Amino acid sequence: MVVCPDIRRRGRQAEDPEARLEEARGLAMAIGIVVVEAFTVPVRDVRAGTLFGEGQIDRIATACEQDQAELVIIDGALSAIQQRNLEERLKRKVIDRTGLILEIFGERAATAEGRLQVELAHLDYQQSRLVRSWTHLERQRGGFGFLGGPGETQIEADRRLIRARMGKLRRDLEQVRKTRALHRERRGRAPWPVIALVGYTNAGKSTLFNRMTGADVMAEDLLFATLDPAMRAVRLPGIDKAILSDTVGFISDLPTQLVAAFRATLEEVTAADLIVHVRDMANPDNSAQKGQVLHVLEELGVIGAEENGEGGGIPILEAWNKLDLLDAHQRDDLLDAAEENPDVVLISAHTGEGVEALEARVASLLTEGHRRYRVELPLSDGAGAAWLHQNGEVLEHGIEGDQAWYEVRLSPGDMDRFRARERA
Incomplete structure (x- = not known):
């Protein structure tokens, strides 16, 4: 049985209780729990010992008896005392939202x-x-x-x-962080741009990841289908090679234990050249979900606080996903909204609609600061020519005497790396 306490707090924007209840039901079903009943309980005065009032506990107990529920999931944070007291009153095992999410992560971590x-x-x-x-x-x-x-x-x-x-x-995780830092440094020397897919859980990140890379990362209609980060090479218009990273999905009220423990995983986002925020536009609560994702990115230092309006230097492109689940009226509304926002692309990762436009926009953002350079190389420098083709866009090339010349579009940083290569 899933019970969602709707705690009324002054000065706090109320979340949609029905959307929150549906999410809690999805979390339970994600690890094979059969949900016999799910309902919201309004809580005006939080009881220190039980969270709920006496009448509300009696209602939950009666529902448990009627539906023969063996487990009660409280979609909120319970103190140890509250959990113990509720178990004694309900005569059943009780877990809170944190415990449920930890169970999911424990089952899925590969x-x-x-x-x-x-x-x-x-x-x-x-x-x-x-x-x-x-x-x-x-x-x-x-x-x-x-x-x-x-x-x-x-x-x-x-x-x-x-x-x-x-x-x-x-200590073991600190070693993992050091290894990841070495990998990032190696990629930085390569150098290939890194694109991180972020978004609320079940927004369709892994489906988009598979569509763009041809990989077979687990992509199911489940909350937290992806826990372990995946990285694959991908070709984009004008970019021979880029690295696409699929990350763990964000969720509201993520347990503080997991925010700290998964810091190493989320560090991949902070090292990205571009962030693609995948949003589930078929979800009626997608605006609140966007707020949760931006809050986590702010905690990571990827974007600045809302009050100062400053970004953290990493551009963010929104991919409005799941067009295939929308009716014609909803699609038209989204098309009108997207036309006014250059940082939005409409897609369906499931059918592939709009994915080419997304790839073109990603490539455009990654090459936005690129300039045109003329480079001359000895005919014997095949490695240098290959480097230019791999890391830039060769527009023209020819041969004059014993020299080959190239008109190439590169970022200033790549040009500096190319000159450093020549000096080495």
């Missing part, structure tokens, strides 16, 4: 890095929950010699073990 991140997030979550009155936590372990005293309680020992394990995981 790479060694992903498993490290998930375990760290799980331990961080469990550490704050070691307050229950289980009997094994009340025992004490004896001390050592005359300095040991009465010994440490089992709960203290468990916390110490968790802290030690978390320390090792953080």
Whole structure:
């Protein structure tokens, strides 16, 4: 059973409770939970011990009995005390939104890095929950010699073990970050532009990634179908090679444990030359989803705070996806809106509609600062000629005596790298 508490707070823009409830149902179904009932409960006064009021708890308990629900998912954050008290009152297992998302991530993580991140997030979550009155936590372990005293309680020992394990995981993840930094540095020397696909979970990023690269990354109508980042080479108009990166989907109220643990994954976004923000325009809550994505990008330092209106230097192109799910009236409205915004391209990653236009716009943005240069090379410098073809757009070329000349369009940075190559 999924219960979505609609907490009324002053000065805070209310989220659509129905959209939030549907998202919570999707999260539960993403790991094979059969949802027998889902409903919203308005909460005006948050109870410290149970979150809900007495009458609301009775309503949830009655619904559990009627539908024979074995698990209650509260789509919000529960303290350890609230979780324990609700389990005692409902006589059923209770988990909150954070616990549910951690379960999904634990099931989906495929790479060694992903498993490290998930375990760290799980331990961080469990550490704050070691307050229950289980009997094994009340025992004490004896001390050592005359300095040991009465010994440490089992709960203290468990916390110490968790802290030690978390320390090792953080060291392992720091090594992952260093490896990623080396890979980025190597790509920077290549150099190939990097395009990062970002967006709310289930917006269609992986479908678009597969469409553009011919890869077979898992792309299903599921929340968090993609957890581990994928990178593939892609050809674009006028660009022989670029790197396309598929990232984990964002979600509202992402557990703080996961924001910290997945920092290494999201660092790929901060190193991108261009960000493509994929939006699910068939979702009625897509404006709120956009706000959540921009909030995460702001936390990463990719864009500036809204109040100062300054960007972080990385251009963002919006891909308005899932045109195939819209009716004619909705498509016309989006077409009118997109014509007024040069940073928007309408696509259907599923059918391929608009993807060529997106690729052309991406290439245009990546080559926006490029200039035309005349380069002369010895006829024997085949490597230099290949470099120009690979990293720029050769417009004209010819031979004069023992020299080959090229009219080539390059970014100033690439031209500096080419000159450094000549000096080396």
